[in-house]
Every structure is written in structure tokens, then in C-alpha cells.
Amino acid sequence: MRPSTAVAPRLRAAGEGPSRTSLRLAPVVGIAMGLVAWWLAARFLFRFLPDPITTLRTFGEQVVTETFFENLGVTARRVLLGTVGAFVVGSAIGLAMGRIWTVETALHPWVFVGLALPGPLVILFAILAMGLGEMTSLTALWVVVTPFVVTLVYGGAKALDPELLEMSVTYRFGRGDRLRHVLIPALMPSLMSGVRVAFAMSWKIVVLIEALSSTVGVGERIHFFFIFNQPAAVLAWTFTFTIIMVAVELLVFQTLDRRLFAWRPRARL
Amino acid sequence: MGRRVGKPESGRDDTEAPSSSRIVEIEDLAFGYGEAKQPALDGLTLSIDRGEFACVLGPSGCGKSTLLGILSGLYAPQRGRVAVDGTLVYEGGRRMAREAPAMGYVFQDPRLLPWRRVRQNVELALRAAGVPQAEWDGRVSTYLDMCGIGPFAESWPGNLSGGQRQRVAIARALAIEPTLVLMDEPFSTLDEVTARFLRRELLEVWERTGQTIIFVTHSIREAVFLADHVYVMTAGPGKLLERRTIEIPRPRVYEDPHLTEIEAGMVEWVLEHWGFYDATPREEGK
Numbered sequence: 001m002r003p004s005t006a007v008a009p010r011l012r013a014a015g016e017g018p019s020r021t022s023l024r025l026a027p028v029v030g031i032a033m034g035l036v037a038w039w040l041a042a043r044f045l046f047r048f049l050p051d052p053i054t055t056l057r058t059f060g061e062q063v064v065t066e067t068f069f070e071n072l073g074v075t076a077r078r079v080l081l082g083t084v085g086a087f088v089v090g091s092a093i094g095l096a097m098g099r100i101w102t103v104e105t106a107l108h109p110w111v112f113v114g115l116a117l118p119g120p121l122v123i124l125f126a127i128l129a130m131g132l133g134e135m136t137s138l139t140a141l142w143v144v145v146t147p148f149v150v151t152l153v154y155g156g157a158k159a160l161d162p163e164l165l166e167m168s169v170t171y172r173f174g175r176g177d178r179l180r181h182v183l184i185p186a187l188m189p190s191l192m193s194g195v196r197v198a199f200a201m202s203w204k205i206v207v208l209i210e211a212l213s214s215t216v217g218v219g220e221r222i223h224f225f226f227i228f229n230q231p232a233a234v235l236a237w238t239f240t241f242t243i244i245m246v247a248v249e250l251l252v253f254q255t256l257d258r259r260l261f262a263w264r265p266r267a268r269l
Numbered sequence: 270m271g272r273r274v275g276k277p278e279s280g281r282d283d284t285e286a287p288s289s290s291r292i293v294e295i296e297d298l299a300f301g302y303g304e305a306k307q308p309a310l311d312g313l314t315l316s317i318d319r320g321e322f323a324c325v326l327g328p329s330g331c332g333k334s335t336l337l338g339i340l341s342g343l344y345a346p347q348r349g350r351v352a353v354d355g356t357l358v359y360e361g362g363r364r365m366a367r368e369a370p371a372m373g374y375v376f377q378d379p380r381l382l383p384w385r386r387v388r389q390n391v392e393l394a395l396r397a398a399g400v401p402q403a404e405w406d407g408r409v410s411t412y413l414d415m416c417g418i419g420p421f422a423e424s425w426p427g428n429l430s431g432g433q434r435q436r437v438a439i440a441r442a443l444a445i446e447p448t449l450v451l452m453d454e455p456f457s458t459l460d461e462v463t464a465r466f467l468r469r470e471l472l473e474v475w476e477r478t479g480q481t482i483i484f485v486t487h488s489i490r491e492a493v494f495l496a497d498h499v500y501v502m503t504a505g506p507g508k509l510l511e512r513r514t515i516e517i518p519r520p521r522v523y524e525d526p527h528l529t530e531i532e533a534g535m536v537e538w539v540l541e542h543w544g545f546y547d548a549t550p551r552e553e554g555k
Contacts, residue, residue, distance in 0.1 A: 167380040170341045170372070173397045181393055185384040263384045265427040
């Protein structure tokens with residue numbers, strides 16, 4: 001065959017789009033607008049709400065306390081374990097449900113029960129059943145978060161392209177190749193959504209667990225300062241971990257997105 | 270192409286070739302999909318010669334694609350005997366050989382892995398076919414170049430046009446140097462100009478490689494242009510209606526009046542045999 005030169009027409013060539021400057025400025029402008037709105041709300045609408053400067057000052061005071069990094073570290077470890085555990089177990093169950101109808105039939109109702117269970121209820125029952133402790137926190141965390149991951153991965157597994165699977169059978173791909181080059185990449189959007197949801201929900205549930213049952217951690221600190229009516233400290237601790245969450249999104253998840261989905265043709269309208 | 274000019278056989282079901290020259294032998298093949306009332310194939314018997322360009326022609330739903338599915342191992346027949354390159358693959362509806370001879374498959378759509386580059390798509394097929402890794406680079410370059418897609422080896426499939434993607438699919442099928450290349454209406458989703466171009470290019474590649482190709486189509490023109498023999502199926506359940514030898518010398522020209530003549534005769538003939546003349550015309554006004 002003769003060399004082909006024609007390239008598919010696209011709406012706009014890859015690489016074109018908003019300028020680098022506007023891409024860099026956009027988040028800065030967004031954050032600045034949010035801070036101004038916060039300041040206005042604190043100044044004129046909600047008198048109990050500390051303004052950004054007060055919160056920042058309180059944050060500085062908390063950072064220099066002896067237990068700051070211990071609290072942060074404990075919460076980070078719990079969020080990490082919660083994310084990894086819920087993601088691994090949830091992905092495996094979701095994939096099995098999507099591909100094996102007996103597993104799907106057996107687990108489908110339980111996943112819905114899991115989705116419907118209120119987080120505080122699970123935490124309280126876990127404490128009643130297992131007492132206070134690290135395993136109690138993690139168990140409650142996994143029970144609450146895993147069904148959400150299952151739902152996302154299950155949806156992805158059900159939507160797998162049967163034609164690509166057929167191709168892999170026709171060309172006699174081994175099990176390993178089929179998993180590595182067909183199934184997992186096809187599931188990757190669902191897996192990425194799953195890990196993001198697991199991470200975000202773990203943080204929310206960990207704060208709740210720590211507030212209800214722990215003697216250490218960001219949630220415990222938030223609860224402590226709430227009881228003593230110190231909203232600036234509550235906000236400072238909330239932002240401490242929120243900043244970490246945003247950093248993980250920007251540095252880890254978005255980098256992964258760029259690498260894993262580099263193959264997607266870019267279409268800009 | 271000189272070696273195939275003017276085959277001695279002509280007309281309806283022609284001379285039997287010696288058994289050793291047969292690459293595919295199918296006897297009394299039957300297959301039905303679970304939910305369908307009528308089987309897709311019922312009593313199909315045909316054989317295809319080594320190095321032949323065979324076109325399987327039939328109307329939609331006559332079991333053409335099912336036939337390729339059985340040959341490639343996607344479906345197991347309920348009845349019949351299938352032998353490929355001397356290996357008995359199915360007999361009496363039972364699988365006889367653990368591993369059938371390697372086959373390349375070009376689907377209606379390219380079915381490339383969009384998350385793997387063009388080169389990786391071909392390499393995965395090579396690995397699955399057990400080709401030693403030392404040969405991969407050479408094979409990938411050879412077949413991508415042969416299909417005119419060499420400069421796009423490092424591209425993502427999503428950045429190629431439909432015609433380019435189908436060239437990659439053809440290169441993938443040929444690169445494993447299979448016993449048999451199966452093609453299931455590979456140009457039917459392309460625009461006519463691209464399809465014509467690719468048909469001509471496919472013939473050039475086939476002449477260079479000498480591989481046996483079974484090409485399924487519902488286009489009589491396409492079949493007549495490409496084939497050594499056209500295997501005409503019944504309207505369904507599918508079985509062989511006739512094997513026709515196309516005696517037009519190669520290289521062929523798509524606009525050749527002789528081709529048009531054969532096509533016209535064949536259209537007339539299949540209309541009769543596919544049951545279109547049996548349809549009762551609707552009464553006007555009703």
C-alpha cells in the first residue's frame with residue numbers, strides 16, 4: 001500500500017486552545033474571588049464567621065504546636081489506608097460484578113444497602129461491636145466508602161466494549177495481556193473516578209470518626225475547638241487537610257490523568 | 270498479477286483441487302444463536318485453496334460473519350467438520366484441536382486498542398501469536414510500511430483517519446503471518462473513494478505476501494473485483510449456493526466493463542436465488 005498522508009479532520013489541532021498565561025491565571029483569579037467573597041461574608045453577613053486573615057493567623061498558631069504534625073499524620077494515615085483498602089476491595093468486587101453474573105446477582109442488593117447506610121450509623125455500630133480503636137475506625141471507613149467504589153467500577157465493567165474483547169480472543173491474547181492491555185485500560189476512567197471518590201469520602205468519614213471516637217487526628221481537633229467555640233481554629237484545621245487534598249489532586253491525580261489518558265484525541269470547540 | 274490469470278475452472282461448482290492444496294475444508298456446518306428461531310448456518314460445505322483470495326458473498330443475516338467467527342474460534346458449531354491447514358478443528362460440533370492454526374482477523378471496524386500506539390497494537394498481536402520478540406521490530410516496520418502506514422507507527426489510533434486505522438488493522442492481521450487472513454466487510458464503513466483505494470492496495474499486499482484471504486462482503490462488485498472465487502451463500506440459514514470462478518486477469522480495474530458485465534449477471538442471478546423475486550408485491554392503494 002502507498003504511504004498514507006491524510007489525517008482525520010479534527011475540530012482543532014491538538015495542542016491548540018487557551019494560552020498558557022490564561023491557564024495559569026485562571027486558578028489564581030478563582031482563588032482570589034473566593035477569598036474576597038469569604039471576607040465579605042465574614043464582614044457583613046455572618047458575624048460568627050472568622051475572616052481569611054484571622055483564620056490564617058490561627059493556622060500559624062496551630063502549626064507551631066507540638067501535636068500539629070502528629071494529628072495531621074494520624075489523619076493522613078487513616079485517609080490513605082481507607083482510600084487504598086476501599087479502592088482495592090471495591091475495584092475487585094466491581095469488576096467481578098461486571099463480568100460474572102452470579103457475583104452480580106448475589107452482591108447487587110448488598111451494594112445498594114451499603115450505599116444507603118448513613119455514615120454515622122456505621123461508625124456507631126462499629127464502635128458498639130468492636131470498641132474504640134484504630135481497626136474500628138478503618139472498618140467503619142471501609143464499610144462506608146467501598147460501596148461507592150464498587151458502583152463506579154461495576155458501571156465501567158458493564159460498559160466494556162465487547163468488540164475489543166472479541167478482538168483479544170480472536171488474536172488469542174493471554175489472560176495477562178487481556179487484563180493489562182484490554183480490561184484495565186478500558187476500566188481506567190472508572191478506576192480513576194473510584195480512587196478519587198474513595199480519597200474524598202475517606203477524608204470526610206475520617207473526620208467524622210475522629211470527631212466521634214478518637215483522641216487524636218484532625219477530626220478530633222475540629223471537634224475539640226468546636227466544643228470550645230473557636231470557629232477560627234475549626235476553619236484552620238479544616239483548611240489544613242483540605243490543602244493536602246487539593247495538593248494530592250493537583251500533583252497525583254491530575255498527573256496520572258495526563259499520563260493515563262494521553263491517548264485521548266483532544267477536541268476543543 | 271500473472272500467477273492467477275485465467276483460471277481453468279469456470280461456471281458452477283468447479284473442479285476439485287487436490288486435498289493438499291486445500292487450506293480450509295468445511296463440511297455440513299451448522300450453527301444457531303441461542304435466541305434465534307432459525308440457525309445462522311445449516312449444512313454449509315465449502316473448501317478454499319491455499320493462497321486463494323476467496324470472497325464469501327451473501328445478503329445480510331446469511332451467516333457470513335458467523336462463518337468467520339467459527340473459523341477464528343469465537344463460536345463453536347453445533348454440527349459439522351472444520352479443518353484448517355490440515356488440522357481438524359471441529360468435528361461433530363466438538364472442538365478437536367486445542368490450538369487452531371494462527372489467523373489474522375480484520376473486522377468491519379478496526380478494533381484497535383485506542384490506549385496503545387499503532388506499533389503496540391501490532392506488537393500485542395505478535396506476542397499473542399508467539400512471534401519471538403527479536404522479530405517484532407522488523408515485522409512491525411515491514412507490514413506497516415507495506416500498508417502505507419509506517420510513518421504513523423508511534424501515533425495513537427484516535428489521531429488517525431478511518432482509512433488509516435483500517436490499514437493498521439490489516440497490517441496487524443498480516444504481521445503475524447497467519448495461515449489464514451479473515452476479513453469481515455473491512456471497507457464497508459469507509460467512504461467509497463477510500464474503500465476503492467484500499468481494495469486495490471489490499472490486492473497488491475496479497476500478491477506480495479501470498480497469504481490466503483477469506484473476505485466476507487455483501488457487495489457483488491467488491492467480490493468480483495477482489496476474488497479468485499466467489500462463494501455465494503443462500504439467504505439464510507446459510508449454506509453454499511454456488512462457487513464462482515472470476516476469470517478476469519489481474520491486475521484488475523474497478524471500472525473494467527467486463528467486471529461490470531459479470532457483476533450485472535451475478536446481480537440478476539442472486540436476485541432470483543436470494544428470494545427477492547418471490548416477494549409478493551403490495552397492492553396499490555393498501
